[in-house]
Amino acid sequence: MSLEAVVAGVSHQQPIRRELTHRAAVAEVFVTSLATRDTGGYLAGAQLPRMHAYYGDHTGAPARLHDPLLIMETARQASIALTHEFFGAPLDSAFLVRTFNGAGVRGVAWETTPDPTNLVLAVDVPRVHHQAGAVCGLDMVLEISCPAGPLMTVDGSFSWTSPDRWSRLRGAFRQSLELPPAVGPTVAARPVPPGTVGRENRRNVIVGAPEQFGAAVRVPLAVDPLHPFLFDHHLDHVPGSVLLEVARQSALTLLDAGSANPQLLSVTSRFDRFAELDLRTECRAEITARTGDLTTVRCVIAQEATAAEIDLTFLDGREPG
Known part of the structure; x- marks a missing residue:
């Protein structure tokens, strides 16, 4: 899906609430908006930091590129936030991840620039998991692009549970x-x-x-x-x-x-x-x-x-x- 087809539903003005992404530090929240998509599925906006003490700490050629694990972390944050916002997962839920994959697309979009990089994440949910009639997990696919082009397709399968059940587990x-x-x-x-x-x-x-x-x-x-x-x-x-x-x-x-x-x-x-x-x-x-x-x-x-x-x-x- 082209960036132009979905960008109208995305904002990059400020981070979303940190508890939606399960981060303690506001500075570590990269997702900036959540929305439904007119054609089905969901949208998220995000902005990559221009310098990051962990994701920006590389030597050689990788130092001039966006870190793929930063893109996957952004997808993780968006996935959890969408789960809370649109699927009713309580904010104190504990999450269990089964699979988490990222397929990078070669191209100039990976090159860092002096300007912040705004991302658009087009999200589909091919499968919803139920337990005792309630939604308890999702399979998600996120197509992630920036103005310079596509970066990565991230997909994963995860579920969530209550704090009490987590403690027992x-x-x-x-x-x-x-x-x-x-x-x-x-x-x-x-x-x-x-x-x-x-x-x-x-x-x-x-x-x-x-x-x-x-x-x-x-x-x-x-x-x-x-x-x-x-x-x-x-x-x-x-x-x-x-x-x-x-x-x-x-x-x-x-x-x-x-x-x-x-x-x-x-x-x-x-x-x-x-x-x-x-x-x-x-x-x-x-x-x-x-x-x-x-x-x-x-x-x-x-x-x-x-x-x-x-x-x-x-x-x-x-x-x-």
């Missing part, structure tokens, strides 16, 4: 692992130097030193639960957004981020179970495909068992000459 899961009800101290490795994973700020490094394992690497989690963006509010587990970054940084240890400057283009992810903060977490990363200038890395994140499987496709970002 979390308690039962931790009991199955023979862990106490309350989350203990975070188990984290020593972070690798920032340049190893294409970062400048050491606070944005969340993986430890890789260990070679045949053609793959095993990378331990080195997450800081006090990170002001990744843990914008208190969480009792490692959230999906952090697992995506764990996968990216693990893949970058394999792809030589310091010299090759690989640019993340697409993500496919499936989340099977909770990742606990107080258990050692490891990501096994292995190259599964090379086609032209594209490389795909499969990441399996595990504790006692597999918590998530994430495939990332990178574009070779090496400078010519």
Whole structure:
């Protein structure tokens, strides 16, 4: 769908209420409007920050481009906000994500400019999940564009539940692992130097030193639960957004981020179970495909068992000459 066909229903004047996006900091709300679409479906507006301490912290070629995980975070915010606004999910709902995918579109739209980048998200809901006659989950597809062209198609499947049911669910899961009800101290490795994973700020490094394992690497989690963006509010587990970054940084240890400057283009992810903060977490990363200038890395994140499987496709970002 063209940007012109939907832009009339979108505003970029100010952020929506932060509680609709499950963010604590107003500065971390990127969605600016929500609306229904005359032809069916929904619309959201968003504005990308011109500089961001986490999403803007990259070296080499990726430093001049919008971060695909920023686009996916914007889609996550819009999806949750639309669920509250149009599907009756209470604001205190806890969300469970099953799949979350982003297919990037090559083109100049990824290049950052001195001006803020306004996004239009055209949203369709191909499936509504019900439980006991009530809506409890959605499958969503979001076509995301900016004035320079299309950026990414994001899709996902998720459900929501009440705080009481969430507490019971979390308690039962931790009991199955023979862990106490309350989350203990975070188990984290020593972070690798920032340049190893294409970062400048050491606070944005969340993986430890890789260990070679045949053609793959095993990378331990080195997450800081006090990170002001990744843990914008208190969480009792490692959230999906952090697992995506764990996968990216693990893949970058394999792809030589310091010299090759690989640019993340697409993500496919499936989340099977909770990742606990107080258990050692490891990501096994292995190259599964090379086609032209594209490389795909499969990441399996595990504790006692597999918590998530994430495939990332990178574009070779090496400078010519």
